[in-house]
Amino acid sequence: MPEKEVSTNPWRLGIVGGGIAGLATALDLLDEAERRRSNVHVTVFEKESEPGGNLRTLRHNDWQMEWGPNGFLDNEPATLRLIERVGLTNALQRSADAARRRFLLVDGSLREIPTSPGAFVKSDLLKTSAKFRMAGEFFVPPRKNLGQAAENVGTDETIAEFGRRRLGSEFTRIMLDPMVKGIFGGEAEQLSLAAAFPRMVELEQQYGGLFKAMIKLAREKKKSGRSKTDAGPSGTLHSFEGGMNQLIRGLADTLRSDERVTLIGGADVSRITARDGGWYVEADPGHGPFDAVIDAAPAHAAAGHLERVSSEVARHLSLIPFAPMAVIALGFDRTAVIHDLDGFGLLVPGSENRDLLGALWTSSIFPGRTPEGKVLLRCMAGGAGNPGVMDLDDEGLVTLILAEIRSLMGIKGAPEMARVIRHERAIAQYLPGHLARMKEIEAGLAASPGLFLTGSSYRGISVNSCVKEAESVADRVLDYLADAPRRAASPEAM
Ligand SMILES: Cc1cc2nc3c(=O)[nH]c(=O)nc-3n(C[C@H](O)[C@H](O)[C@H](O)COP(=O)(O)OP(=O)(O)OC[C@H]3O[C@@H](n4cnc5c(N)ncnc54)[C@H](O)[C@@H]3O)c2cc1C
Structure with a gap:
């Protein structure tokens, strides 16, 4: 130039x-x-x-809540450059280590998502047959028209179609579906894989499959001495002491x-x-x-x-199109919640037939955003799959969500603080x-x-x-x- x-x-x-x-x-x-x-x-x-x-941060007495995004992963150099440029590197707040633990609601109870292959084999999150099907991903040939498929609406693969083709239907229902709800407020059956997760298409195209990609990238990493592979969304959740705003x-x-x-x-x-x-x-x-x-x-x-x-x-x-979403922030005294809340929170597969999309344990992820001795939960409802829930008034939403989380987390009594944030058009649906x-x-x-x-x-x-x-x-x-x-x-x- x-x-x-x-x-x-x-x-x-x-x-x-x-x-x-x-x-x-x-x-x-x-x-x-x-x-x-x-x-x-x-x-x-x-x-x-x-x-x-x-990117708005709300304060209500000593409660601090996010209007939109909870944070961002520290794996995008452009974001880190921007933060440095505006002099906020020292104000970055890393999520607590406890936030590495994530849960899914399966058959009515909370199950921890295993983070290592060994833990995955031992976990009861998926049936044995589903684990074998998942392991079989190694042998699934790549789709023929990969790369061009997304150019035509008729051949563009949804996230769920990709999941079933490569990893099996139980994995798709229990793990992929809630992840898509958590990120997009969307439905795995309705979103384009190539538009929503382009890296997945690249990995299949370049390496022939996801496990093959993980193995090859791990080998490359070992050779080069790098500490991270770029096979998936690595990175640690961050925000700022004063919130995203x-x-x-x-x-x-x-x-x-x-x-x-x-x-x-x-x-x-x-x-x-x-x-x-x-x-x-x-x-x-x-x-x-x-x-x-x-x-x-x-x-x-x-x-x-x-x-x-x-x-x-x-x-x-x-x-x-855009998916609607309601964020229901609920604050309790620590003693009113029996669950240890030791983790990031939970996501809910559609097959559980709940109105709750997921709940983040904000006070465990970013401590210091509540008055002393209190806990803050950030619950989500709505999304592309359940827009009707947005018709409820604020009180109705709080009552509905409380009824769903009460037994999951052992909640006694009413919240000390409740705030409903409505996003009529929250997130674009690709x-x-x-x-x-x-x-x-x-x-x-x-x-x-x-x-x-x-x-x-x-x-x-x-x-x-x-x-x-x-x-x-x-x-x-x-x-x-x-x-x-x-x-x-x-x-x-x-
Ligand atoms: C509930 C929720 C949770 C989310 N969680 C995360 C998360 O954890 N991590 C993450 O990375 N992302 C998350 N996101 C997505 C993230 O919020 C978006 O990526 C980001 O905010 C989009 O920024 P934007 O500038 O494109 O759009 P916006 O933030 O929508 O900004 C668009 C701006 O345009 C203005 N505008 C609109 N119309 C006009 C007009 N006619 N004239 C002038 N101005 C106009 C609006 O007022 C607005 O300020 C979340 C989103 C939502 C809704």
């Missing part, structure tokens, strides 16, 4: 949406522009009065202290339009012209923004055909140079995916600007 001289006339860039995706993209644009000696001005439009999107505050402070940034809160963008070679962001007031605009709002919102630019792109965006849809969206965007999309609706729902993608979007925007004609007009409010 040829380096440009810093010019006095900055490229004007608009970002719609001040969640982690939008804010990380803003910072990466500044840093990458500096590296390329390019002059930019970035305006971030956020609908709410404060930025952050899902501390990352947002760090990011927003860093951005606000930079004269190349304008952060506008309370700006509900209605449309993005193009005219006379420039991009306009219609909010109240509207702004433009911009040389490039990055829409980092969720796909359902971006669909409305882009209706005038491309009805076809807008149509595709509007067809990306249905079969999602990657094919992304190709259509990208083809549509190619006809609108200077317009970019980013965020958890597209290529990974985690905080880590959003931060990783922010780096590549910043690169793409600056590559585009390197070849774009300079606009003569100066920035204005409409």
Whole structure:
């Protein structure tokens, strides 16, 4: 990439949406522009009065609760770079070692998920026949059209189809299904493996199977002396002493202290339009012209923004569904819960027919978020498989979930603190055909140079995916600007 001289006339860039995706993209644009000696001005439009999107931390007396993500795994270098960049490395909070223990609800009782092959053989989580079927994964040949399968909605494999094909139906029902509920609030039967877990497709393609991949990667690791394989989602859960919103505050402070940034809160963008070679962001007031605009709002919102630019792109965006989810945070005195809560929490397979999707033992994962002598549980309900539960009012949800967890954890009496957080559109669901849809969206965007999309609706729902993608979007925007004609007009409010 040829380096440009810093010019006095900055490229004007608009970002719609001040969640982690939008804010990380803003910072990466500044840093990458500096590296390329390019002059930019970035305006971030956020609908709410404060930025952050899902990354909000609530405080109620001495109880600290997360609105959205509980944390992130420390295995994504882009996230660690971002944290360092905003000066928060020392504020990182590692989850307690106890959180390595995870449980599943099987046939009405809690069973610990074994973490080593030896423990797995001994455990009663799966029947012996299911363990043999699982071990047989080694001999299952890779799917023929791997790699291309996801390009067609008819051949795109769901997570459950993949699980049954390679590891057997009991493994899929008891282990895979609750994991998908826990991560996506979604259904293994409904989500595309290639879109949701692309690494699984790569491993099958490259090594012929998951066990083969694990063995080969372990050998490679031994040879190279590395301490981790990249076969699966390794990494340790982290947050910040002040909760996930501390990352947002760090990011927003860093951005606000930079004269190349304008952060506008309370700006509900209605449309993005193009005219006379420039991009306009219609909010109240509207702004433009911009040389490039990055829409980092969720796909359902971006669909409305882009209706005038491309009805076809807008149509595709509007067809990306979102699962609803309710987070029910419950606080108890320690003596009111008989269970030792020594672990991360539990997930519930759909075959258990419960309304509870899972429960995290927050006070065991991140101690210090409750008043002295109390415990905090974070229960989830709803998801793509049970949206009707969202119709209950807050009291109804608390009563329902309490009834389900009372006997599981030996809970006596009523909670001292109860808070219901509703996400009507919590997490994007990557249905079969999602990657094919992304190709259509990208083809549509190619006809609108200077317009970019980013965020958890597209290529990974985690905080880590959003931060990783922010780096590549910043690169793409600056590559585009390197070849774009300079606009003569100066920035204005409409
Ligand atoms: C309950 C729950 C639990 C989760 N747990 C985890 C977890 O443990 N780990 C993990 O990695 N991820 C988790 N996630 C996913 C994680 O929250 C997302 O990856 C991340 O927050 C997505 O960030 P984003 O910036 O793409 O979207 P958002 O956070 O949704 O931000 C989008 C922003 O756009 C703004 N916006 C929308 N419309 C407009 C408009 N018209 N004009 C201007 N601004 C607009 C919104 O107000 C918002 O601030 C969880 C999500 C939920 C809901």
